[in-house]
Amino acid sequence: MSVEETATEVTLTHPDNNKTFVKILKYGATVYSWSLEGQEQLWLSSAAKLDGSKPVRGGIPLVFPVFGKNEDDEFLSKLPQHGLARNSTWEFLGQVSANPPTVQFGLGPELANPELTKLWPMDYSLILTIELGSEHLKTHIEVSNTSSSQPLKFNWLFHTYLKIADIEDTLVSNLTGAKLYDQMLQESYVDRQPVVSFHEELDRIYQRVQEDRLIQVIDKGHPIHTVKRHNLPDVVAWNPWVEKSKGMADFEPKNGFKEMVCVEPGHVHSLLELQPGQSWTAYQLLYKDELNYQVL
Numbered sequence: 001m002s003v004e005e006t007a008t009e010v011t012l013t014h015p016d017n018n019k020t021f022v023k024i025l026k027y028g029a030t031v032y033s034w035s036l037e038g039q040e041q042l043w044l045s046s047a048a049k050l051d052g053s054k055p056v057r058g059g060i061p062l063v064f065p066v067f068g069k070n071e072d073d074e075f076l077s078k079l080p081q082h083g084l085a086r087n088s089t090w091e092f093l094g095q096v097s098a099n100p101p102t103v104q105f106g107l108g109p110e111l112a113n114p115e116l117t118k119l120w121p122m123d124y125s126l127i128l129t130i131e132l133g134s135e136h137l138k139t140h141i142e143v144s145n146t147s148s149s150q151p152l153k154f155n156w157l158f159h160t161y162l163k164i165a166d167i168e169d170t171l172v173s174n175l176t177g178a179k180l181y182d183q184m185l186q187e188s189y190v191d192r193q194p195v196v197s198f199h200e201e202l203d204r205i206y207q208r209v210q211e212d213r214l215i216q217v218i219d220k221g222h223p224i225h226t227v228k229r230h231n232l233p234d235v236v237a238w239n240p241w242v243e244k245s246k247g248m249a250d251f252e253p254k255n256g257f258k259e260m261v262c263v264e265p266g267h268v269h270s271l272l273e274l275q276p277g278q279s280w281t282a283y284q285l286l287y288k289d290e291l292n293y294q295v296l
């Protein structure tokens, strides 16, 4: 069977290779493991809670309807950091294709975390489609405004924790020339460095990165992850380094920051706004590619 469902999770296994699989927790519809021919591609904290008691520290948590904390919107500002999708149990909608194995999960206000839904009482429907290729993982989201009268304002982001060998040997490419908001310095500037390198905590929101820019994670000159985006113009790059990792109870081992980098495609610099009846779609595609410096 290429799709197996338990009470709490769904596993897709590729028909051509049983060491290529993806595991998705119904809680948060969080992909928490993606193995490609036996090689794990995503970082997961050894202290991550997989029992629905808090969002998963690692894998691909889903950020909706707000990234970080919103301070301006009457309703979004009441939600905790990163919203309610990652702390709600989604419905497994079933398999939509046999090869590549593809499944869907759904979320709406009737299913979402009730405490958080009280704070953000909007009508919406989310459909997450996960496709496991022999050499890729595609996560596709559709957001619909199901209200008959109110606009729907939101952010979306795939909070992808990529597994790497050593952060000090790692570069992230093809973000050069993009404007960014540096959450450490709390200021905006244009990145003029040829690549992003990591020597301390780094937390940057790159804005309006052209869609044809492939973001590559490079280990000692070799591209180990390539991230393609559709309708996700903003890219967050994050590594918590020593002090921030110490402060996160569910981040283990404490030197685990050396083996992860977050590259998070999203629409977070501004809010999306859908009128009643409208829908919006976007996807993230993780795969392997040749080294491709598009800008230096």
Ligand SMILES: O=P(O)(O)OC[C@H]1O[C@H](O)[C@H](O)[C@@H](O)[C@@H]1O
Pocket (backbone or CB within 6 Å): 081, 082, 183, 203, 204, 236, 237, 238, 262, 264
């Ligand atoms: O601890 P969390 O709420 O999961 O957030 C983890 C991180 O998410 C993003 O990458 C933000 O840019 C960071 O500022 C934040 O620390």
